[in-house]
Amino acid sequence: MDTPPIIEVDNVLISLDCLTEKFCCDLEKCNGECCVEGDAGAPVTLDEIGGIEDSLDTVWDDLSASAQAVIDKQGVAYIDQEGCMVTSIVNGKDCVFTCHDKGCCYCTLEKAYRSGKTRFCKPISCYLYPIREVKIGEDMVGLNYHVWDVCKCAREKGKELDVPVYKFLKQPLIQRFGEKWYESLEEVVKELKANGYIK
Template sequence: MALLFFMAKKSKYLEVGEILVSPEVITEYFACDLEACRGACCVEGVEGAPVAEEEKELLLETLPRVIDTIPPANVDYMTTHGVLYSPAPGAWATMIVDGGRCVFTCNEEGECCRCAFEKCFTEGSQSLFYKPISCHLYPVRTRRTDAGRTILYYDVWSPLCDAAVARGQREGIRIYRFVRSALVRAYGAEWYSRLEEVADHYLSSHE
């Protein structure tokens, strides 16, 4: 398979179908270490998690099924302020409380933070929604080119995710492997297979 490059703003992107992929997604290592970070990405930051327009309806439909998992204070906040907000025209994000905590965050044993949707989905409840794809993809983020093409890039969050980088390096897990299920969910198994081919070619020619 031919390996193609796309020049944009002095950076090289790998072209996988219609998606542009930053080489760091392939070369860098990452694997969440919840024992170290305790799910800090759910409670840190200044904005809520981006929610795609096509996710809104399913998220709202599923919310009543997971509401008992969410702390009462967060439920009260949602009742008063809403579930989602719009940080920019045409964009949506999860509401946050206490300056950074996602309103859907719940605490598990040992005070590890977790998404209530993910908890209910993985524990076999009737949840229909896993969690926002933006969360599922992390540390991969997306943005659009002026021409409307999607770029996937590595969002470096240091020191918050330093333990995840160290674990990825220790266990030999590259970013695109770590987020495989999210990439398949977002773009399909066939696209991910093409990404693997591109990754193998790129790594063999650069290492």
């Protein structure tokens, strides 16, 4: 029986590995390396830039001097080589909103949000990782599972705990697409299991 490589739920195309692969962040092992690795910032929307700018005064003192200098020069975001709007970075890799505590990297935006100081948490592109969203035409988006070396420990922990990517990302997916959409996704997964497409 052939397994469908892509699933559609209410105009959202989902690659099958988002449902079958296992993932669970292991911050104690990776130390938040995703915030400081790579060659571009996190993709952001214009609305998210507004939310970041509204939070800037609150998180400013938690930012490094280098990050503050970058923001003073070019703002909280810039257009990368692929033409996407992304968060500004320091030294060609570190997100400007990264802070370090006891050898671990954290997001100052999320830290302020969880402390009740701001209304904006962080870009949905960060919240949804390791799922990456791509726009397909006017009315459809695609969700792809992204494999990155720095997340090896998250894949190992996910396998150990048997946590599929879509379950690990339940709250971000609900935030992005809504609770009814997520319930529809769960129904699709049940149907795929019942028909022997996935375990």
